[in-house]
Amino acid sequence: MKIEQIQLVQFRNHKNLSYGPAEGINLLYGPNGSGKTSVLEGIHYCALTKGFVTAYDSECLAFGESFFLINGRFISDALKEDGVKVVYSRDNGKKLTVNGQDLTSFSQHIGSIPCITFSPAEMSVINGSPVERRRFLDNAICQADCRYLQSMLNYRRVLLQRNALLLQLKERVQSIEMLNVLTEQLSEYAADIVFARLRFLDEILPGLKAILSSVSVKEEPRITYRSSLVPSVYALTKEELINYFREQYAKKKQDEIARGLTAGGPHRDDIVFFLNQHEIKKYASQGQQRSFLIAMKMALYGYFSDKLNEKPVCLFDDLFSELDRSRVEVLFALLASFGQVFITATEKMHGPAVTTINIPEAI
Numbered sequence: 001m002k003i004e005q006i007q008l009v010q011f012r013n014h015k016n017l018s019y020g021p022a023e024g025i026n027l028l029y030g031p032n033g034s035g036k037t038s039v040l041e042g043i044h045y046c047a048l049t050k051g052f053v054t055a056y057d058s059e060c061l062a063f064g065e066s067f068f069l070i071n072g073r074f075i076s077d078a079l080k081e082d083g084v085k086v087v088y089s090r091d092n093g094k095k096l097t098v099n100g101q102d103l104t105s106f107s108q109h110i111g112s113i114p115c116i117t118f119s120p121a122e123m124s125v126i127n128g129s130p131v132e133r134r135r136f137l138d139n140a141i142c143q144a145d146c147r148y149l150q151s152m153l154n155y156r157r158v159l160l161q162r163n164a165l166l167l168q169l170k171e172r173v174q175s176i177e178m179l180n181v182l183t184e185q186l187s188e189y190a191a192d193i194v195f196a197r198l199r200f201l202d203e204i205l206p207g208l209k210a211i212l213s214s215v216s217v218k219e220e221p222r223i224t225y226r227s228s229l230v231p232s233v234y235a236l237t238k239e240e241l242i243n244y245f246r247e248q249y250a251k252k253k254q255d256e257i258a259r260g261l262t263a264g265g266p267h268r269d270d271i272v273f274f275l276n277q278h279e280i281k282k283y284a285s286q287g288q289q290r291s292f293l294i295a296m297k298m299a300l301y302g303y304f305s306d307k308l309n310e311k312p313v314c315l316f317d318d319l320f321s322e323l324d325r326s327r328v329e330v331l332f333a334l335l336a337s338f339g340q341v342f343i344t345a346t347e348k349m350h351g352p353a354v355t356t357i358n359i360p361e362a363i
C-alpha cells in the first residue's frame with residue numbers, strides 16, 4: 001500500500017496541507033506542536049475512519065471551524081487506486097467516501113488500507129488496564145479478518161441484549177427461555193473471538209522474537225491469554241471452547257441473575273506479556289517495555305503482509321525517543337525493508353531509505 005497524496009483541510013492545526021509522501025521511510029520533523037502527529041492522524045482516518053491519538057472526531061476539527069476534510073489517494077500493491085475522502089461536521093457527523101461512493105457502513109472499509117500505529121500513549125498496552133490490551137488485539141485482528149469484526153459486532157449486540165434480560169430476570173419480569181437462546185449465541189461468538197485471538201498471538205510470536213533479538217533483547221518473549229471464564233483456553237478446538245462457555249454460563253446462571261450481569265467473556269479477558277518468566281508490566285524497565293511494544297507493532301507488519309497480501313502503512317509517532325542510538329540504528333535498518341513508513345521526530349535524522357520532510361515548511 002502506498003499513499004500518493006494526502007490533503008488535510010481544517011484538520012487540527014492544518015488549515016490546508018497537501019503532501020505527497022515518498023516510498024520507504026518518511027521522517028516528518030519539526031518543533032513540538034508543528035503538526036507532525038496531525039498528519040499521521042489524518043492518514044489513520046483514511047485507513048480506519050477514526051483517529052489513533054484523539055478519541056473524538058470533534059477534537060480534530062480546527063478551532064473555530066465548522067468542518068474538516070481529509071482527502072487521500074492510495075495505491076494498493078495490486079495497483080488498485082483508492083480515493084478516500086472523510087468529511088466531518090458538528091451538524092452532519094462523519095461521512096466516508098471511497099472511490100466516489102458514499103459508504104453507509106464504515107466497517108466495510110476496515111482492512112482495505114492496513115495500518116500499524118505506534119504512539120507513546122500506546123505504552124498503556126503494556127502497562128495500562130486490560131481494556132487497552134483487548135483494543136490492541138481487536139484492532140489488529142479486525143484489519144486482517146473482516147469475519148472477526150463481524151463476530152465482535154455480534155458478540156457486543158448479544159451481550160447487551162443478555163445483560164438487559166438478566167436485569168429483567170432479576171426483577172422477575174421475564175421468562176428464562178430467552179436467556180438460553182442468548183447464552184447459546186453468546187457462547188458461539190465468544191468462542192469465535194477467543195479462538196481468533198489465540199491464533200493471532202501464535203502467529204505474531206515468531207516475528208516478535210526475531211525483532212526483539214535484532215534489537216539485542218536476549219530474553220525469550222511470551223504472551224499468555226487470560227480468559228475471565230475458561231480456566232485454560234489452550235489446545236481447545238472451537239467446538240470445545242463453545243462447550244466450555246456454555247458450561248460456565250450454565251454454572252453461573254443464578255449468580256448472573258442475582259447481579260443482573262453477564263459473568264465474563266472475551267470482553268473481560270486479558271493478555272500478559274513476559275520476557276523469560278518475568279511479567280513485563282511488573283519487572284521490565286521503561287526502555288524494555290517500549291522496545292517490546294515497538295517489536296510487537298513491527299511484528300504486525302509481517303502478519304498483515306501475509307494475511308492481506310498487502311504491505312501495511314506504518315504510522316510511528318515519536319518512535320525513537322527514549323531509545324539508545326544503537327537501537328535507533330537497528331530499527332532504521334529493519335524499517336528500510338518495510339513499505340511506506342511515517343516517523344515523527346523533533347530533529348532531522350538520517351538513515352537508509354529515509355526521506356525527510358520539515359512539517360512547518362510543508363504547511
Ligand SMILES: Nc1ncnc2c1ncn2[C@@H]1O[C@H](COP(=O)(O)OP(=O)(O)OP(=O)(O)O)[C@@H](O)[C@H]1O
Pocket residue numbers: 011012013014030031032033034035036037038039058059060061062063318344346
Ligand atoms: N482541534 C484543533 N484545532 C487547532 N489546533 C489543534 C487542535 N487540536 C490540536 N491542535 C494543535 O495542533 C498542534 C499540532 O499538534 P500535533 O500533535 O500534531 O503536534 P506535533 O508536531 O506532533 O507535536 P509534538 O512534537 O509535541 O508531538 C498543537 O499545537 C495542538 O495544540
